[in-house]
Amino acid sequence: MATTTGVNSDLAKERNNSTFDVEELSNFIYRGPEKVKRRRYLHNLATKDPFFRKFKPWAFQTREEQYEICLQKHLYINKKCKELNLTEPVDKFFYTEAAAPHENSPIGLHTVMFIPTIEKQGTEEQKKRWLPLAESLKMIGTYAQTEMGHGTFIRGLETTATYDPRTREFILNSPTITSMKYWPGNLGKTTNHCLVMAQLYTQGKNCGIHMFMVQIRDLETHMPLAGIEVGDIGPKFGYGTNDNGFLRLSNVRIPRENMLMRYSKVLEDGTYVKPPNAKIAYGSMVLVRAAIVTDAARALAQACVISIRYSAVRRQTEVSPGGEEAQIIDYQTQQYRLFPLLATSYAMYFAGRFMYDFYLKTTAEIEGGNLDSMPQLHAISAGLKAFSSWMCSAGVETCRLCCGGHGYSHASGLPKIYIDVVPGCTYEGENNVMMLQVARFLMKMYGKLQNGEALPTFMQYMSTDLNKKSCMTEEVALNCLVMAYEHRAARMIRDAAASMEKLVQSGKSPVEAWNGSTVMLTWAAIAHCHAFVTKLFVETVVKSRMDSKVQSALTSLCKLYAVHGIVENLGGFIQDQFFDSKQVKILQKKLMQLLAEIRPNAVAFVDAFDYPDEVLQSCLGRYDGQVYQALYDYAKSSPMNEKEVLDSYYKYIKPAQNGKYQQYSKL
Numbered sequence: 001m002a003t004t005t006g007v008n009s010d011l012a013k014e015r016n017n018s019t020f021d022v023e024e025l026s027n028f029i030y031r032g033p034e035k036v037k038r039r040r041y042l043h044n045l046a047t048k049d050p051f052f053r054k055f056k057p058w059a060f061q062t063r064e065e066q067y068e069i070c071l072q073k074h075l076y077i078n079k080k081c082k083e084l085n086l087t088e089p090v091d092k093f094f095y096t097e098a099a100a101p102h103e104n105s106p107i108g109l110h111t112v113m114f115i116p117t118i119e120k121q122g123t124e125e126q127k128k129r130w131l132p133l134a135e136s137l138k139m140i141g142t143y144a145q146t147e148m149g150h151g152t153f154i155r156g157l158e159t160t161a162t163y164d165p166r167t168r169e170f171i172l173n174s175p176t177i178t179s180m181k182y183w184p185g186n187l188g189k190t191t192n193h194c195l196v197m198a199q200l201y202t203q204g205k206n207c208g209i210h211m212f213m214v215q216i217r218d219l220e221t222h223m224p225l226a227g228i229e230v231g232d233i234g235p236k237f238g239y240g241t242n243d244n245g246f247l248r249l250s251n252v253r254i255p256r257e258n259m260l261m262r263y264s265k266v267l268e269d270g271t272y273v274k275p276p277n278a279k280i281a282y283g284s285m286v287l288v289r290a291a292i293v294t295d296a297a298r299a300l301a302q303a304c305v306i307s308i309r310y311s312a313v314r315r316q317t318e319v320s321p322g323g324e325e326a327q328i329i330d331y332q333t334q335q336y337r338l339f340p341l342l343a344t345s346y347a348m349y350f351a352g353r354f355m356y357d358f359y360l361k362t363t364a365e366i367e368g369g370n371l372d373s374m375p376q377l378h379a380i381s382a383g384l385k386a387f388s389s390w391m392c393s394a395g396v397e398t399c400r401l402c403c404g405g406h407g408y409s410h411a412s413g414l415p416k417i418y419i420d421v422v423p424g425c426t427y428e429g430e431n432n433v434m435m436l437q438v439a440r441f442l443m444k445m446y447g448k449l450q451n452g453e454a455l456p457t458f459m460q461y462m463s464t465d466l467n468k469k470s471c472m473t474e475e476v477a478l479n480c481l482v483m484a485y486e487h488r489a490a491r492m493i494r495d496a497a498a499s500m501e502k503l504v505q506s507g508k509s510p511v512e513a514w515n516g517s518t519v520m521l522t523w524a525a526i527a528h529c530h531a532f533v534t535k536l537f538v539e540t541v542v543k544s545r546m547d548s549k550v551q552s553a554l555t556s557l558c559k560l561y562a563v564h565g566i567v568e569n570l571g572g573f574i575q576d577q578f579f580d581s582k583q584v585k586i587l588q589k590k591l592m593q594l595l596a597e598i599r600p601n602a603v604a605f606v607d608a609f610d611y612p613d614e615v616l617q618s619c620l621g622r623y624d625g626q627v628y629q630a631l632y633d634y635a636k637s638s639p640m641n642e643k644e645v646l647d648s649y650y651k652y653i654k655p656a657q658n659g660k661y662q663q664y665s666k667l
């Protein structure tokens with residue numbers, strides 16, 4: 001019988017049975033005890049602040065309330081960050097995730113893209129002019145690139161910015177319905193400025209897409225300015241807190257100084273000066289792609305906390321007649337669905353950590369004028385963004401399904417996490433398109449390999465001997481697992497290249513050959529990302545200093561990640577007999593062993609993520625495991641239960657019971 005106070009006894013037992021100290025693992029995840037302390041301090045500041053608790057729960061809010069409440073929260077967050085002098089992105093991230101969990105900010109684009117784009121693409125003079133206004137929210141901006149007709153193919157954008165040397169102005173226009181800006185976050189009702197990506201025309205020539213600062217609303221009245229039509233695009237799958245918008249520009253004139261001119265320029269007479277690399281203008285997308293990796297990992301980690309704690313508390317079905325009902329976490333099928341996701345959440349956390357460090361290092365080089373690493377940064381960020389958002393979105397959905405009926409309720413907290421993470425598969429570059437960008441990079445690397453040229457370290461696995469067979473023994477060593485992933489990726493890269501070559505030899509043009517091979521190219525890119533993430537996980541557990549018990553437990557989790565990925569994608573690993581059937585059996589057996597090995601530590605692994613209940617906002621994922629009382633309280637708090645008898649009973653049900661349907665004939 002479950003108790004209704006204190007910590008649920010099953011959950012308490014789980015915590016007693018773990019083989020390692022949870023605090024030690026938290027210290028490892030968040031890079032040391034000081035950082036754990038800091039994170040807790042920031043979480044506490046938010047969760048204990050009565051301001052954030054005064055609103056009704058998100059799931060009970062109308063769309064308009066979702067927007068308005070979230071706006072208040074984020075403006076307050078902005079104010080508090082200033083008061084508390086929280087300037088580091090990591091500090092802001094932790095404070096915000098606790099203050100407004102999975103509630104996409106109506107000023108988010110201002111922070112995540114508008115300000116960074118000015119910082120990275122603006123001249124010193126432009127930064128001086130705009131950044132103080134943006135910091136004080138006098139200017140609230142967004143990143144307006146996508147149009148109704150074009151999101152992926154940005155060279156095909158239709159918005160025009162035509163330079164008029166007589167007035168030294170650009171004239172912006174949306175010449176067609178499809179050229180209307182559509183989707184930019186915060187654009188509909190919140191922002192008064194936006195950075196508009198438009199085709200630059202000067203001296204009668206098209207110079208490609210460039211960024212322009214455009215004021216769209218009056219700074220006092222907030223009314224749209226002349227030539228501007230702007231609004232909210234309406235309800236979406238999620239993101240109700242965000243006013244994604246549309247924007248139509250008709251002969252809007254802006255001064256020449258409003259083109260972002262750090263790299264490309266239009267001189268007063270209209271002369272165009274090229275940037276050192278045309279793709280440098282895509283930098284803000286790279287920043288957000290890099291951030292999405294951590295964001296996706298966080299979503300899956302929280303979903304795992306909820307579903308694994310719930311699985312430890314939930315009992316269902318007598319295993320033997322008349323016996324006690326089992327904890328659902330003891331069903332092997334439940335473990336098979338959840339534990340690999342637990343492992344994936346760790347893998348993605350480490351990938352996010354790597355991505356963040358790599359982004360900072362590479363952009364520092366770019367800022368210093370060395371653009372050599374731009375292609376690598378683009379390939380890695382595009383690949384990890386797509387791989388992580390795919391894996392984590394699908395994983396959150398599986399976590400929800402693993403919670404049975406209660407997972408379908410907003411009380412679980414899982415739908416909210418899902419609708420927040422899944423657009424990551426689409427925005428900042430649709431995932432298939434991003435994988436094809438990775439494939440393009442891989443094909444270049446393959447060409448270099450063929451020419452005997454040096455490859456960057458992370459691509460050197462491509463030179464592996466593809467006739468070699470796996471070194472896998474009963475021990476299932478980590479290095480053999482990494483080699484398997486690298487072998488599969490190297491083979492798929494070669495096969496995709498061969499497919500293109502064959503098509504070219506058959507008389508197709510290179511473009512046709514590419515299009516005829518995009519499925520194989522995508523397979524190769526996914527396999528490459530899978531190998532990259534697996535290797536990173538293995539290196540993290542093998543090379544990092546940490547408590548020995550934590551290391552041993554984390555090694556099992558890492559092995560599960562790698563073994564499960566092979567078993568689930570077996571075709572790709574046995575296509576060239578890399579593994580023989582005996583080795584496949586070893587791997588399948590190992591997978592079951594690992595599930596059992598991880599079982600006693602499952603709750604400890606999720607506890608180590610250290611998410612307070614206020615952040616999870618889940619009746620099922622509570623630290624104390626008192627899920628049933630929480631579900632009951634949640635149901636009672638539903639606005640549908642405020643009245644015992646709803647007005648609709650008198651208006652519709654009662655008349656229908658009396659055979660009266662006249663009210664419908666009025667419609």
Ligand SMILES: CCCCCCCCCCCCCCCCCCCCCCC/C=C/C(=O)SCCNC(=O)CCNC(=O)[C@H](O)C(C)(C)COP(=O)(O)OP(=O)(O)OC[C@H]1O[C@@H](n2cnc3c(N)ncnc32)[C@H](O)[C@@H]1OP(=O)(O)O
Pocket residue numbers: 029030089090093112143145146151152153154155185279280282283285286288291292294295349350352353356374375378426427428429430433437440441444
């Ligand atoms: C333990 C860890 C815990 C620690 C916690 C740490 C805390 C960290 C704190 C910080 C985290 C903050 C987290 C915040 C979370 C926020 C995340 C959520 C935010 C949500 C907001 C999202 C809002 C969404 C906004 C948008 O969607 S904006 C619009 C985005 N649009 C796109 O992405 C469009 C996609 N299309 C394209 O990019 C391009 O069209 C294309 C790349 C597909 C093709 O481009 P193009 O046509 O120009 O290409 P070509 O064919 O001409 O040329 C190809 C060559 O160009 C190179 N290329 C392309 N792009 C780039 C690039 N970006 N850089 C470099 N090079 C590039 C190609 O490589 C080709 O090169 P080649 O010719 O040599 O082969």
Ligand SMILES: Cc1cc2nc3c(=O)[nH]c(=O)nc-3n(C[C@H](O)[C@H](O)[C@H](O)COP(=O)(O)OP(=O)(O)OC[C@H]3O[C@@H](n4cnc5c(N)ncnc54)[C@H](O)[C@@H]3O)c2cc1C
Pocket residue numbers: 109142143144145146149150151152153182183184185239244423426427428429430431432433436
């Ligand atoms: C919640 C949300 C927030 C957003 N916020 C912003 C924002 O703040 N600012 C902004 O500018 N934009 C924003 N966007 C827009 C977003 O960036 C685009 O939706 C995204 O880039 C995908 O473009 P698309 O919608 O045109 O899809 P499409 O390109 O039309 O994709 C449709 C399908 O076609 C396929 N496809 C397209 N091109 C190719 C190709 N070359 N090869 C193979 N397959 C292809 C895709 O894989 C996909 O399956 C947001 C979108 C969402 C959902």
